[in-house]
Amino acid sequence: MFTRLNHIGIAVKNLDEASKKFSVVFNKDFSHAEIVEEQKVKVCFAETGNMRVELLEPIANDSPISKFLEKRGEGIHHLSYEVDDIEKELQRLKESGIQLIDEKPKVGAEGFLVAFLHPNSTNGVLIEISQKMKSS
Numbered sequence: 717m718f719t720r721l722n723h724i725g726i727a728v729k730n731l732d733e734a735s736k737k738f739s740v741v742f743n744k745d746f747s748h749a750e751i752v753e754e755q756k757v758k759v760c761f762a763e764t765g766n767m768r769v770e771l772l773e774p775i776a777n778d779s780p781i782s783k784f785l786e787k788r789g790e791g792i793h794h795l796s797y798e799v800d801d802i803e804k805e806l807q808r809l810k811e812s813g814i815q816l817i818d819e820k821p822k823v824g825a826e827g828f829l830v831a832f833l834h835p836n837s838t839n840g841v842l843i844e845i846s847q848k849m850k851s852s
Contacts, residue, residue, distance in 0.1 A: 721767045724768075748760065752824055806818075830845070
């Protein structure tokens, strides 16, 4: 079950410049940058009330964010919704005919498990589902 909108991901060419600009816009500081090797991005977050804004800068030419920037330029990349059980949600969505980019979750920023739904199944909107990793 989708529990809440966790963040809006914004693709940027330069994380340092963008975080300064958006810090002024939201009147909030962004977290220190974190590299997510599997996605080939550098990210940072700002809390904006009951959700967050994530800025994403590619760190490789073959990063999904590099491809997005080439095709569409800077801007909103995805919406991320938290779920209670990501494996169960992926199965439910697949059985309901939703096309998945990720059949299995990957480790994303801040240690969340993440998976993406294909925009062809969601009216052109890239949706990420995420789950906090359970501590052992």
